Amino acid sequence: MSRSKMLHRLSFLLLLLAGSGIGSAGHAETLKVCYDQWSPLTIFPSNGASARGVVIDMFDEIYTAQGYELEFYEVPLARGLAMVSDGLCDVLPEYVGSTHAENAFVYGNEPTFAYTTAFVIRRDDPWRYNGIQSIRGKRVATGPGWDYSSMSVPYQDYIEDPKNADLVEVIAGYDDVFDRIFRMIVEDRVDLYADNELVLQHVLNRLNLHDDLQIVHPGLERKLVERPIFSAKIPAAKRQDLIRIWDEGRRAIKGETERRILEKYNVKLEDPS
Missing domain, CATH: 3.40.190.10 (Periplasmic binding protein-like II)
Structure with a gap:
């Protein structure tokens, strides 16, 4: 085979490969x-x-x-x-x-x-979760679009009930929502917040609020x-x-x-x- 034919065949093969996306x-x-x-x-x-x-x-x-x-x-x-x-x-x-x-x-x-859940509350608060009746009268923090129904339908229903609107604080924001929730608990503006225990511990450590806040069990009824x-x-x-x-x-x-x-x-x- 002549050199020119070999080059022509090689060029044709490269065009095929490029067209098919192979090797590119x-x-x-x-x-x-x-x-x-x-x-x-x-x-x-x-x-x-x-x-x-x-x-x-x-x-x-x-x-x-x-x-x-x-x-x-x-x-x-x-x-x-x-x-x-x-x-x-x-x-x-x-x-x-x-x-x-x-x-x-x-x-x-x-x-x-599958995450274990817990609550974060003030260090001096003796409160513990014992079913939805234990939430009543407490100021609860959450975020927009956050859904707890897979862990506790009664908890989600409580948050969504218009009758409880004055006790449910929906915290919106870009990337500092958890910091703001934790500081609002410290400042006695809300009482409790439920989440993945791993996240709660991470935020508590990062903000160094162990003297002010505590993570308590039990959490919600089912894992997240x-x-x-x-x-x-x-x-x-x-x-x-x-x-x-x-x-x-x-x-x-x-x-x-x-x-x-x-x-x-x-x-x-x-x-x-």
Whole structure:
């Protein structure tokens, strides 16, 4: 074969490869990820601190291995839910199983984690949770779009009941909601707040408020089980494939990979599954 024919054939082959995308770099599909601040699980990066949290690292590891590039949108939870509903984001990595979930998104099957819940109250407060009757008369802090129904339907009903509006403080904000809630408890502006015990401990340590606040048990009746939600605007076949990647990937990283990610954030869960 002549040199000119060889070059012609090679050029034709390269054109075919370029047209099919085979062998070309930089053409990974983008996955748009909305998430809210929930340290140490989901974190907004800042100057000098690029870490995005345990769950975001898990997502990055799972989807990057399948050829995706992740594009992040750091937003409050209510806005993130709206963006997933509107198709502006493909996925929000963690959301509770909600009795009020709309048809605007579809849950993944594998949980991120199942978290034990607890309450944070003032250090000198003898109060303990003993069913919904023990909440009555207490000033409760929560955030917009936060749903506790998977852990306690009576607790969620209490928060949503208009009769209790004067006792329920909804704290909105970008990335400092937890700091503000903790300081409002210290200042006697609200009495209690329920959340994942891991998050409560992380915020308490970071703000160094051990002399002012305490974390108490029992928490709400059931564990907080969180799953990723995928936009219903995504074509069904593609959405099912994204869910499959998450489900298989989450099962696959249990064990050593999961421990490595948790240890990066100085976190250890007794039962991370």
